[in-house]
Amino acid sequence: MVTAKCPICGNPVEIPDDALLGEIIEHECGAQLEVFNDNGRLSVRLAEQVGEDWGE
Amino acid sequence: MILGVSYDLLRWEEKNLIEEAKKIGHNIIPLFTKDFYSFFGVSSSLNLDTDVIIQRNTSHSRALLTSLIFEGYNYKVVNDSTTLIRCENKLYTLALLNKHGINVPRTFVSFSREKTLELADKLGYPVVVKPIEGSWGRMIAKANDKDILMSLLEYQEYTTSQYRYAYFVQEFVNKPNRDIRIFVIGDEAPVGIYRINEKNWKTNTALGARAEPLKIDDELQDLALKVKEVIGGFFLGIDIFVDKERGYIVNEVNGVPEYKNTVRVNNFNVSQYLIKKISEWVRK
Numbered sequence: 001m002v003t004a005k006c007p008i009c010g011n012p013v014e015i016p017d018d019a020l021l022g023e024i025i026e027h028e029c030g031a032q033l034e035v036f037n038d039n040g041r042l043s044v045r046l047a048e049q050v051g052e053d054w055g056e
Numbered sequence: 057m058i059l060g061v062s063y064d065l066l067r068w069e070e071k072n073l074i075e076e077a078k079k080i081g082h083n084i085i086p087l088f089t090k091d092f093y094s095f096f097g098v099s100s101s102l103n104l105d106t107d108v109i110i111q112r113n114t115s116h117s118r119a120l121l122t123s124l125i126f127e128g129y130n131y132k133v134v135n136d137s138t139t140l141i142r143c144e145n146k147l148y149t150l151a152l153l154n155k156h157g158i159n160v161p162r163t164f165v166s167f168s169r170e171k172t173l174e175l176a177d178k179l180g181y182p183v184v185v186k187p188i189e190g191s192w193g194r195m196i197a198k199a200n201d202k203d204i205l206m207s208l209l210e211y212q213e214y215t216t217s218q219y220r221y222a223y224f225v226q227e228f229v230n231k232p233n234r235d236i237r238i239f240v241i242g243d244e245a246p247v248g249i250y251r252i253n254e255k256n257w258k259t260n261t262a263l264g265a266r267a268e269p270l271k272i273d274d275e276l277q278d279l280a281l282k283v284k285e286v287i288g289g290f291f292l293g294i295d296i297f298v299d300k301e302r303g304y305i306v307n308e309v310n311g312v313p314e315y316k317n318t319v320r321v322n323n324f325n326v327s328q329y330l331i332k333k334i335s336e337w338v339r340k
Contacts, residue, residue, distance in 0.1 A: 021090075
């Protein structure tokens, strides 16, 4: 388990070991976070909102 | 088989594809688009050891661009960029289907407000205004009369769409609270759903329509495979209306289809079936 810092509330965020890049984590503060590769280590950033070109 | 999965968001479908491929014993390379890049003219390879890449980006632009990149390095992609363009642009889809004699909704495309209002009178209200590119029922609106249509055209003109001055207007097909979503996987059309919505004329499951298992008759299966011949691709979700007088009418074709509800109500493993068909295709 990797621990990162929530970019919104600053509290810790636990990233499961089997998380894939792009995985969405719902944080306790209500933020939707996206797992990403931050120079070789897993971290989280605010997830992208639904875009106008999203769909099937 | 080594399978690449190109994605920008891990929906149920992408996770399920990865799980099912692993269960069968295939190697998986997840390709998260936001971490991905290409360096044309510098590198002759992407250094990806994959037999095929499944295109699953939620963003249409990222799906198209990454398929183009993979193809630029000679990878097999499901679906390829040409199919994605044909599906994403509703006018392109409609024109191809029409050219090959497949029933489509009565639709006009016009380029001025005046002509649009004149043609809407001929088509008859209500009419449905759609963005030429879009998904999940977004920005699709029904105009019950000329006043509403005028407002919708004005709203469209103030969007950022490159097609904001092209007016894509369809008849309102009087379907029985439901339409059909049928899937083509390889050279078969094995599964689909009715998308039912008693409260909203839009039957997108993204907008709350409920799914029920689809009974696939020969005519429907033949139609789905004919659409696949025309549009191309390997994995398609085809939306079809049933009109009391005209029969099946093909409304749209989706190049990165979602299938969570289809799996749930049909007890049919779409991911496993898709992987099996891709594996057969790659071995040929």
